[in-house]
Amino acid sequence: MSPTSEYVSSKQGIKLLGTNQGQFFYYVSKGDIEREPGSPPRKSRYKVASILKVKSRLNRKRGGGEVVTETESETAPLYVDWIENMSDVLTSLKLDYQVYGDDVELEGLAYYAERVKKNPRVALAVYDSPKRENILAYISLLPVAEEIILDILSGKRHETTIKTEEIETYDRKGEYTLLAESVVCHPEHTFKFMSLINHFMNFWCEQYPDRYVTRIYAQAASKQGDILIQKLFFSPLYHLAKNAFVLDLERPGASRLIQRYQDCLQKKGWHMPETD
Numbered sequence: 001m002s003p004t005s006e007y008v009s010s011k012q013g014i015k016l017l018g019t020n021q022g023q024f025f026y027y028v029s030k031g032d033i034e035r036e037p038g039s040p041p042r043k044s045r046y047k048v049a050s051i052l053k054v055k056s057r058l059n060r061k062r063g064g065g066e067v068v069t070e071t072e073s074e075t076a077p078l079y080v081d082w083i084e085n086m087s088d089v090l091t092s093l094k095l096d097y098q099v100y101g102d103d104v105e106l107e108g109l110a111y112y113a114e115r116v117k118k119n120p121r122v123a124l125a126v127y128d129s130p131k132r133e134n135i136l137a138y139i140s141l142l143p144v145a146e147e148i149i150l151d152i153l154s155g156k157r158h159e160t161t162i163k164t165e166e167i168e169t170y171d172r173k174g175e176y177t178l179l180a181e182s183v184v185c186h187p188e189h190t191f192k193f194m195s196l197i198n199h200f201m202n203f204w205c206e207q208y209p210d211r212y213v214t215r216i217y218a219q220a221a222s223k224q225g226d227i228l229i230q231k232l233f234f235s236p237l238y239h240l241a242k243n244a245f246v247l248d249l250e251r252p253g254a255s256r257l258i259q260r261y262q263d264c265l266q267k268k269g270w271h272m273p274e275t276d
Helices: 009-015 023-031 048-059 086-103 109-118 145-153 192-206 223-231 256-269
Strands: 008-009 046-047 079-082 121-127 134-141 174-185 211-219 245-249
Touching: 008 009, 008 048, 009 023, 023 086, 046 048, 046 174, 048 121, 079 086, 086 109, 086 121, 086 134, 121 192, 134 192, 145 174, 145 211, 145 256, 174 192, 174 223, 192 211, 211 223
Parallel strands: 174 211
Antiparallel strands: 008 046, 079 121, 121 134, 134 174, 211 245
16 A cells, blocks of 8 residues: 555555454444545445544554444443344344445345244344344344254355245244354444343243254354354364354353353253263
């Protein structure tokens, strides 16, 4: 990048700002970082002067060598609910744009709406208020047959090929396996992820003994995703792929969150299966 450039690519802008992709596009969505007028959506360029202005503001908030973002208190009340209809799906799309910018694919929008219509308990979100106008974080976990999940993790299928009829509802009793399809957090509210997972596990504790989850599978598609997977102590499935992981809920939980979930089940009569 030339120091005299008036506009730069998103990759150069992220490096110049000194933050991650999500925070960069958050400031783009707020209008703090200006796009070059007339630049194509997928090849947008961004004004250096506005990037430097945001950088200067963040530098004034630095502490311990890290950028301190403008977050609210972690003790602020949360409004957590399911993504239940097309309106909620579109609200989640706004968050996608804030985090990923122009890389968001719109082709699958109707497809995601079909999933929610079939099973309105596949995606859980943290809203900024009961008005549901903005989503701060959401997670999508699809109940599908384990053989389908393993085909996806091994690369035999892509997750976008999952058909609506292959997604289960929660009508039947018994065990389920889930595929963590996506996790998206607002760059200034990443701490809400663990609260979101906690709400999700509480939901499943309430379902027991009629319905219960045995395993949750995930793919690490980014550095941030890899870190989240490590926080929950997923086990690697290197025989399938380097980025394939599983959380076996029938084994002793290593994270406090999973331990609390298993304690909740035990109070309802669940016993951890014995290992050979």
